[in-house]
């Protein structure tokens with residue numbers, strides 16, 4: 089019997105079988121950020137343990153940093169500056185590299201790690217952050233951990249991990265115009281539930297995944313955790329190699345040749361057995377938008393808020409009722425056309441260059457509707473520079489978007505900036521829980537294309553229709 093990709097990566101990293109369904113795994117990379125990584129560094133210092141391999145650990149300043157132009161260490165979050173300075177000092181004491189505020193390489197950890205060549209196919213990558221699974225888009229085995237586990241991983245370069253069940257999600261066929269990886273993952277979660285992947289490592293595969301860019305695969309894997317999966321990943325292929333080649337910390341010369349030969353092994357065998365398989369026909373995927381307060385509360389943008397009778401049971405109906413009250417929506421209401429107050433493009437889900445390009449394609453020559461506050465936060469300063477090199481910032485600024493420095497920003501409310509009480513926001517982020525983007529803020533998750541089209545319309549909008557309108561009509 090063959091092995092799945094995850095089983096192969098697992099056995100490459102297994103140090104010991106602990107006999108109770110858990111294994112001790114070798115950890116190749118430990119990533120930290122100032123919000124939870126700071127706690128790990130502090131714990132380590134307090135217990136007098138050293139970092140085993142400082143060169144295999146990296147810190148990114150991303151979660152609570154200010155993203156407004158001209159920023160320094162000061163943050164909008166009360167007490168945030170102290171957090172940043174303590175993290176910096178802790179990392180320096182431990183000899184760990186920091187991608188810091190003011191540097192060309194700063195950004196969101198899950199964007200920075202792949203673009204630096206830190207996460208690579210076949211490596212185990214951990215970070216005290218639930219969206220570490222994003223990096224599975226490269227074919228790494230990457231998962232989120234807690235701060236204490238991060239301290240343990242820093243001290244020992246190992247972690248105890250429960251063996252996950254194996255799931256494969258195959259996307260058959262091809263995506264239609266205006267439909268992208270964000271719609272694929274929202275479709276999966278809406279169809280199979282926000283708990284659909286619980287206990288599983290999910291391999292995304294099939295022709296539509298092969299056809300995605302590496303950045304698109306990262307979007308797909310980013311929300312594996314919103315599907316309750318332990319992680320998500322895609323087998324590396326020629327596109328992956330091309331994307332990694334030449335990155336600052338990627339292998340070079342003979343090491344590169346050896347890595348490429350090794351990575352060719354990183355695929356599920358044809359006779360591998362998965363505990364569960366889901367097959368999705370891409371012809372069934374439309375641009376998605378959420379109506380409620382869970383990523384599973386998602387529907388095609390040209391449909392309506394579901395009726396309570398459609399809930400799978402009484403508990404779900406109660407959750408729907410509460411979600412609708414929070415979102416100020418009623419069953420049967422159309423989603424397209426719903427007036428919005430804000431539009432946000434950013435986060436580790438959708439803030440890479442391809443995301444900004446997709447949004448700019450819709451925004452070019454058009455203006456954000458009056459009364460809509462629109463913000464774009466590139467995922468890293470490198471993404472920002474690359475976007476500026478091709479003039480995308482002008483497209484965003486001319487349209488009326490704010491063009492920010494990199495960070496998590498308004499993806500989640502950490503006591504800093506937010507859109508405001510009861511504001512309705514269409515957002516490329518991954519979580520729409522109550523108060524996620526600020527007290528009372530109503531978040532509608534969608535793709536960069538849908539967010540851009542909606543910002544122009546001033547309402548939730550279907551880019552497939554919007555893109556057909558002449559620019560002049562939208563100014």
Ligand SMILES: CC(C)[C@H](C(=O)O)[C@@H](O)C(=O)O
Pocket residue numbers: 123124151216217218219232500
């Ligand atoms: C603050 C951090 C621990 C958190 C996470 O784990 O995901 C954040 O990044 C988020 O997206 O909610």
Ligand code: SF4
Pocket residue numbers: 151196217219434435436437495496499500517518
């Ligand atoms: S961008 Fe948002 S989802 Fe991603 S790590 Fe930051 S806070 Fe979490």
